Amino acid sequence: MSECQSCGVDFEPLGAWHKVCRDCFREAKRQETAELQAEIDALRRTNRNLTARLRQVEPRVQELQNLLREAELAMETFDVGFVRELLQLAHPDKHNDSPLARRVTQRLLAMRGAR
Numbered sequence: 001m002s003e004c005q006s007c008g009v010d011f012e013p014l015g016a017w018h019k020v021c022r023d024c025f026r027e028a029k030r031q032e033t034a035e036l037q038a039e040i041d042a043l044r045r046t047n048r049n050l051t052a053r054l055r056q057v058e059p060r061v062q063e064l065q066n067l068l069r070e071a072e073l074a075m076e077t078f079d080v081g082f083v084r085e086l087l088q089l090a091h092p093d094k095h096n097d098s099p100l101a102r103r104v105t106q107r108l109l110a111m112r113g114a115r
């Protein structure tokens, strides 16, 4: 005979490892099962929320991927020599220092610098 470490009742142990009576063992397993079920329920809720958010952002991701492809294509076709020629044509000195010439030149310089 042995004394249950949980409730103190006498019980017949099946081995040295057997520290609690059958009722206490069942109660511990029942509690463990309830905790695991609560965790499963919480994970399912989280999964549902994340799935919904993923569906919300998917169109935006698709849109950004398309923009990235367009930008990559634009970078591939970017012609440094052509921008240099545009800079020569647009130079403010050739246009009485007009605001338009300054704006276009600044933009072209930025394009050349970004490359």
Ligand SMILES: [Zn+2]
Residues within 6 Å of the ligand: 004, 005, 006, 007, 008, 009, 020, 021, 022, 023, 024, 025
């Ligand atoms: Zn017990």
